[in-house]
């Protein structure tokens with residue numbers, strides 16, 4: 569396992585951090601987490617050298633922290649750093665922030681949280697957190713030793729990222745980043761800005777939630793033609809770790825084999841590890857993905873809520889996924905969700921509210937028609 573220094577904090581963390589958001593139930597489709605399996609996966613990762621674990625109050629119906637707390641008994645807690653988060657939706661004042669943090673400490677069976685994040689913020693959530701005194705609360709909790717570092721995770725456009733990053737003396741930031749998101753959300757500019765300020769960056773969605781681990785045929789052809797053979801997941805992780813600003817790459821694993829593969833990959837991922845030819849390959853891979861992408865929706869949800877209830881980002885996400893991975897059986901479930909609920913593209917009345925709000929200036933109305941035609945025809 570490679571260990572990286574976390575920017576200005578000067579501490580080291582494993583380059584591979586385990587995300588605790590994706591543990592499955594005992595059977596496929598179960599909403600209840602398979603606790604024994606999750607505990608064994610967490611301990612396997614720690615025994616393999618992982619020292620950074622990421623969870624959140626809301627993950628897995630609020631059970632992720634409980635399972636992590638159980639996994640960290642028997643001396644495991646002392647070997648790792650925990651990151652967890654405060655969701656803006658659950659707190660309206662200092663008393664509620666205190667109660668929420670205390671409940672997280674109890675669930676995690678610990679007296680302190682290493683990295684405490686304002687969860688998934690954009691500019692409006694940051695303004696909200698400020699208005700309820702979250703900065704003072706985080707500072708006080710640091711002094712009291714209940715949290716070690718004050719941090720945020722971010723989903724939103726770059727300019728909002730820059731504004732938030734420059735607005736407080738943050739200890740760490742967590743962003744969505746991978747070779748497809750170079751110009752999306754915080755993107756490469758955000759990564760480099762944090763790096764310049766010495767703020768360590770933790771990466772989420774490095775495989776786009778697993779999608780980059782399953783290469784479509786045109787991408788696989790590029791990998792096959794390259795002299796060095798690696799799995800799509802390994803290419804994606806190496807591309808991330810090539811960036812010196814990246815401290816930790818989180819990935820949520822559901823299988824022992826994934827933990828084993830990731831432990832192996834993160835053994836040899838020094839910054840600057842990619843050759844020029846490998847960087848050029850990843851540029852080609854990105855173009856190959858884009859060529860099969862139906863629409864450049866980034867899922868920012870500025871178009872929501874649709875006055876007529878159409879779930880625009882979800883429809884576009886399914887449309888893109890079907891085009892990229894038309895053999896992936898998970899899409900049957902996604903398609904059913906869209907067809908069988910009241911949020912399908914056929915409910916669009918072309919009012920145009922979404923197009924006025926879309927920061928990507930997408931032709932949403934026409935695209936919804938096309939998506940519905942293609943998805944509904946895809947029986």
Ligand SMILES: NC(=O)c1ccc[n+]([C@@H]2O[C@H](COP(=O)([O-])OP(=O)(O)OC[C@H]3O[C@@H](n4cnc5c(N)ncnc54)[C@H](OP(=O)(O)O)[C@@H]3O)[C@@H](O)[C@H]2O)c1
Nearest residue numbers: 587588589688721772773774775776777778781801819820
């Ligand atoms: N703060 C926030 O707003 C926020 C948002 C998102 C995520 N997060 C955190 O960031 C963590 C990481 O994000 P993520 O879980 O989306 O990471 P990710 O690495 O993009 O996706 C994880 C998925 O990738 C697949 N995978 C992992 N290793 C693999 C391997 N070696 N080979 C093939 N497939 C592999 C698995 O998918 P399958 O199960 O389909 O095989 C796994 O569930 C989350 O777990 C969570 O803790 C935070």
